[in-house]
Amino acid sequence: MTTVPGMAAGAELARRSGGPAAGGIVRRDIDVNGVRTSYLEKTPTESAPTLLLLHGGDFSAPISAADWVPQLDRLGTRFRVVAPDRLGQGFTDNPSGRYRYDMASVCAHVGDFVAALGLDRYVVVGHSRGAMSAVSLALAAPHRVAGLVVLDSNTLTPAQDGATRAFYARARERRLGDTETDLVRREPALNSYAEDHLTDDFIGSRLDVWRSARAAAAREAMADEQTRTGFLRDVDRLRQTVLQAIDRGELRADVLVVWGREDPSAPLARGLELFHLLADSPDRDVRLHVVNHAGHYAFRERADEVSAVVAGFAAARLSTDSRAR
Numbered sequence: 001m002t003t004v005p006g007m008a009a010g011a012e013l014a015r016r017s018g019g020p021a022a023g024g025i026v027r028r029d030i031d032v033n034g035v036r037t038s039y040l041e042k043t044p045t046e047s048a049p050t051l052l053l054l055h056g057g058d059f060s061a062p063i064s065a066a067d068w069v070p071q072l073d074r075l076g077t078r079f080r081v082v083a084p085d086r087l088g089q090g091f092t093d094n095p096s097g098r099y100r101y102d103m104a105s106v107c108a109h110v111g112d113f114v115a116a117l118g119l120d121r122y123v124v125v126g127h128s129r130g131a132m133s134a135v136s137l138a139l140a141a142p143h144r145v146a147g148l149v150v151l152d153s154n155t156l157t158p159a160q161d162g163a164t165r166a167f168y169a170r171a172r173e174r175r176l177g178d179t180e181t182d183l184v185r186r187e188p189a190l191n192s193y194a195e196d197h198l199t200d201d202f203i204g205s206r207l208d209v210w211r212s213a214r215a216a217a218a219r220e221a222m223a224d225e226q227t228r229t230g231f232l233r234d235v236d237r238l239r240q241t242v243l244q245a246i247d248r249g250e251l252r253a254d255v256l257v258v259w260g261r262e263d264p265s266a267p268l269a270r271g272l273e274l275f276h277l278l279a280d281s282p283d284r285d286v287r288l289h290v291v292n293h294a295g296h297y298a299f300r301e302r303a304d305e306v307s308a309v310v311a312g313f314a315a316a317r318l319s320t321d322s323r324a325r
Contacts, residue, residue, distance in 0.1 A: 025072050027091075032112050033098055038091035039084035039113075040065045042076030049318035050119055051075055051310075052137075053083040054110060055090075056128025056153075058231065059101055060172075060222040062184050062215060064090025066205035067127070070197070070300050074307035079314065084113050086130065088218050090209055101227050102234040103129075107136040114144075123314040125149040127299060128266070131156050132235070135242050138253045147317035148253045149310055150274070152296050154266035155235065157274045158243060165232075167265045184210050191296035193262040197303075246277060254285040256313040258306060260298035261290050287313070 025042045053071060057063030065083035075081050085092040087099055087109040099105040110133040114122075123146050126134025131153035138145040150156060154164045171187040184206040189195055209215050222228050245251060255278050259271035268290065279286040289309045291298040299306045 024076060025069065029091075030113070030116055032109060032116050035087065035093045035096060035099060035109065037084060037087075037093070037109070037113055037116075038065075039082055039117075040068065040072060041080070041082050042072045043080040044077055048078065048080040049314070050122035051079045051081045051314055052114065052119065052122050052124045052134075053081060054124065054126040054130035054133050055083070055086065056126075056130040056155075057086075057089060058129065058222070059088040059094070059218040061089070061187070062206040062210040064205065064209050066090070066202070067297075067300070069202075069205075070303035071307055071310070074303060075311060078311060079318075082117065082119070084110070086110065086133070088214075091212070091214070094214055094218050094221070101221055102231055103132065103238050104234055107133045107238070111137060111140060114141075120144060121146055121318065123147040123149065123317055125151065125310060126153065127151040128153050128296065129155045129235075132238060132242065135246075135251070136238075139242070139245055139250055142252045145253050147256070147314060148251075149256045149258065149313065151258045151299055151306075152260055152263050152266045152271070153274075154270055155239065156242065157266070157270040158277060159270060159273060160236070160239075164265050171265075180207060180210060188297060191263070191265055192301060193260065193293050193295040194301060197297060197300040202300075243277070246281075249281055249283065251278070251281070252284060254313075254317060255287070256310070257286070257288045258298065258309060259288070259290055260294035260296060260301070261292050262294060263296045263298070265296050 025040055027038060027040055029036055029038050053068045055063055055065055055067050064085045068083045072081050072083060087106045088094045095101050095105055099109055121144055124134045124137050131150045132155050134148055135156065138148045171190050181203060185198060185203055188198055257271060257275045259268055261268055275288045291302045291305060294301040
């Protein structure tokens with residue numbers, strides 16, 4: 001395992017060189033089946049309970065664990081918080097060996113990352129497409145996952161009408177005169193209720209990813225029609241598999257659903273559908289928290305509110321009593 005210092009240009013830690021990491025956050029690398037996997041971590045004490053944060057996006061998006069920095073700053077005062085760059089995103093290598101450009105590989109890599117890091121008991125938090133990996137973990141390792149938090153994840157919702165994919169196609173469309181900054185800023189701007197959280201540091205972290213040779217190779221791979229179509233088909237297949245497992249009562253973890261009321265790409269109505277599906281089981285505690293005046297990035301736009309809700313949910317399930325359940 002290699003510790004890679006981050007830059008202290010602000011709290012949006014994503015760089016792979018520079019001075020001491022900001023706010024006690026460190027970036028590290030670990031080998032996961034031959035794939036160099038990068039992650040951010042903040043740990044207040046050696047005995048702190050663990051939160052695992054999984055970001056969203058796909059191989060072509062400049063999204064990374066740096067999206068979570070506002071939550072790492074807050075939750076990291078109480079928990080050991082681990083946030084990996086998922087397979088083929090951020091500063092984690094592109095798929096190779098046993099991993100492919102598909103959603104099943106993304107989920108498998110997360111599970112392998114957890115095993116490589118030796119995480120024993122934790123609450124997993126998944127945003128957007130990252131929630132698919134989070135639920136997959138909860139289904140595969142119920143003895144380790146103490147709780148599940150789903151943030152604004154259209155990927156998991158039962159109803160799919162193509163509107164979300166159309167939204168992202170518009171958000172990623174290249175326009176005449178676009179700069180690199182325009183390209184990386186457009187999606188989070190369109191997906192937010194307010195743009196205060198789109199700081200220079202945040203945009204800088206996305207530019208760092210966008211400009212990397214790894215990201216360029218991933219964009220080229222995903223530009224292939226067969227690869228991209230196969231990826232989307234795999235997302236749909238996994239969604240059905242996960243929803244069927246939930247319907248059969250196989251998801252045992254308690255669930256907190258957090259949704260931005262003004263989310264344009266994952267409308268609140270979809271979040272309510274997911275909540276009702278999860279809440280039908282009498283065997284788990286399922287809660288819903290709607291964040292007013294927030295879009296798809298509610299965990300950044302309303303960082304204090306979301307961190308407080310997540311911390312309360314996680315603390316109750318990572319206590320000694322919860323482990324004994």
